[in-house]
Amino acid sequence: MVETFTHFFHQLGGLLNPFNLVVLLAAVTMGIAFGALPGLTATLGIALLTTATATLDLPLEVTMIALMGVYVGAIYGGCHPAVLLNIPGTAAGAASAVEGYPLCKQGRGGEAIATATVTSFGGTVFGVLAMLLLAPMLTVLALKFQSSEKFLLAFFGVLICGSLTAPDMPLKGWIAGLLGVFLATVGIDPIHGYQRFTFDTTELVGGIKPIPVILGAFAVPQIIRAMMQPTKAGKPPVISRLWPQLKILKNNVWNAIRSGLLGVGVGSIPGVGEDIAAWLSYDTAKKVSKEPETFGKGSMKGLISAETANNACIGGALIPLLTLGVPGSPPAMMLLGALELNDVRTGPTLAMDRPEFIPQMAAILLWASFTMLVLGFLLSRVSVHVLRIPTAFLMPIVALFSVIGAYAFDNSLWDVGFMIAFGVAAYFMEETGYPVAPLVIGLILGPMAEENLRRALIDSGGSLAPFFTRPLSLVFLVLIAASVSAQFFFQRKRRLESVERGTSDSSEC
């Protein structure tokens, strides 16, 4: 622990050089623009910048500064259109729109943006602290994992992501995850080298690559949806007092700490992103508030809870990514791809192979949050005009960069075609209640699940006993059982509530 903090303070100073600062400023600005412009997301921003950094052969440190800068900026940037135009730039900014826009209509738009900026900064710093405190502990634990635990961890990751992201029913989230795991079996199998589901297609022998899938899953449905129901930006509001009220911030210290904890907690759950952190925190703030009736009408408490949580989620999402090799959110999935491109093997051995890496990531996150704080204030008045770019111009540009993003990794047009086809399929999946995040996490964790299941069975001579006798395996089995039974319990409860309200599914139709 002490060593981690020593490395962290060393890295804080070591990162400061003019080139890194220019990269950080550019990346955070790009991130804020990506977060602010509806249809562009943190995941997409990281995906596109990963292409650029990989092709430029930048050093790992600079690559991470660029990608983390975009990540932090994009998660924060979603609050600008949410507050000023009632159009959340990202799903993570949707909860902020509920309180931010009414505040803007009351003439407090500048104050709301400033408060969101300060609390987003606070949330990110909270995430940094969580990273520094929890990552070493989790690494020690993860080093004890054997094949059975690694399989169960991957299985739990897909399962919990499916449970928490499915809007209709958890089973659909699990099916989406299973589809991802199935896609991961395409290509040469990890133990015997046997070709599976390749249909004699050369491009499939190496397996399905995550980057075209991520771009397809997160860019194409956005483009289709944005063009199907284009939103018209209203008259740009005038931002007057761009400063938070210190009294409000002081009164919300506990609210912010609770939101930070929730953000870190949600972030550390595989594949569950900043949007769920923001909504969960907002909902909790409303439930514990003495004045719940003020929510939805411009409550600073609600805005602070959502903005703190979604930025705290960044640090939370990096913890399982770096210590277990399991990404905590969709942007973290993309970061995993970028790390693999740079020959960084995430997981429990990372702390031994590169002891300085986790503290370095924490230091980059802290510098990115400071940059975000400064740029957040500077760009608030500009962003309101940028937000008025018509979607008819913005979306084809997103498509243009997505095509390059999919192509540039392998110079393969097959990947471009796959991205577009998969993106259209992802749109229909989402329309019918199947979330795409579990699919992507299934694709990423699928090889880990398969290889470790087979290795565990080989080691035990085909016996399932290690899955039930090893204490760590048992913990995972209990977590899996609890997660599945909780879903059935909540679904039954929801069904009973809807029957009580007389609005069950069948009567709705």
Added chain:
Amino acid sequence: MWQGRALRRADCVCGLGLVLLGGAVLNAARKMPMGGSYGGVDNPWYASPAAFPLLIGGLFVLSGFAIFLNGARSGALRGLFGALARAIGRLGQPAQRRGIIVVALLAGYYVLIRYHWIPGYSGENYIASSTVFLSVFALTFYRPQGRRPGWKLAIAIIAGAFLLSWGVASLFSGPLRVPLP
């Protein structure tokens, strides 16, 4: 996301699709080596390349049935074919039509960059393809004050599309060293 009975009808169709997919996966897995040794490595069934696909295929079949039953229980099977016909009829509605146009434009963009489509020109066609894609996309959807852009604005859009495509191509082919198609 779709709502109500439309969603439950989709469950029936997706459930059947999953059962079929699961069946296909199981069938393919059955043909994979299971037993003896493969590639010089012991290949008991639980360690064979077929083990995981068998598990996944089985889960697809089970979950497909569960989703199908969920839809069928809510009465979504009644009038399913009529609903499908009505859904096809709805494709002409403005929002759906716009969605189809977007997908067609994306597919068209892929075809343009995939095939060298300018006769007698075998060099880089990325700039031309992207200019066409960006211009057609913007001119299809951009309606200032609810009207089609005039010819001056159209030329400006095409010029902007060319400049952007050229700029991106120069950036990627130059400093970023990505040879574009």
